Amino acid sequence: RRILRLAEMCxxxxxxxxxxxxxxxxxxxxWEQQDxxxxxxxxxxxxxAQAVQDYVGLERFWQRFNKAKLEEKALERARAALANGxxxxxELLQQYLTEAALSQNGxxxxxxx
Numbered sequence: 124r125r126i127l128r129l130a131e132m133c134x135x136x137x138x139x140x141x142x143x144x145x146x147x148x149x150x151x152x153x154w155e156q157q158d159x160x161x162x163x164x165x166x167x168x169x170x171x172a173q174a175v176q177d178y179v180g181l182e183r184f185w186q187r188f189n190k191a192k193l194e195e196k197a198l199e200r201a202r203a204a205l206a207n208g209x210x211x212x213x214e215l216l217q218q219y220l221t222e223a224a225l226s227q228n229g230x231x232x233x234x235x236x
Contacts, residue, residue: 130184 167173 126184127180130187 163179167176
């Protein structure tokens with residue numbers, strides 16, 4: 124209940140894109156979507172299915188949570204790629220500065236980068 128209440132409160136903070144666009148477009152064919160929709164509308168007879176039915180309202184929360192986790196992982200990868208590129212640029216700069224210092228000390232053939 125608390126999570127659902129917090130989700131309702133956070134609805135005000137959503138961007139327009141989040142309010143309008145669905146988080147995950149379904150990759151199921153139309154007939155499978157209809158079957159899934161019918162299965163959700165049926166009253167469950169097994170105890171476990173009844174317990175799961177109580178948490179259907181959390182589906183949007185889990186979609187948001189999973190979307191945030193995917194974005195976090197993508198940002199981590201982008202950061203790692205940028206750090207790697209930064210390290211390579213530092214090495215090239217160090218190489219250039221070393222060559223520049225050596226060329227000032229005496230005549231030497233310039234080596235382009």
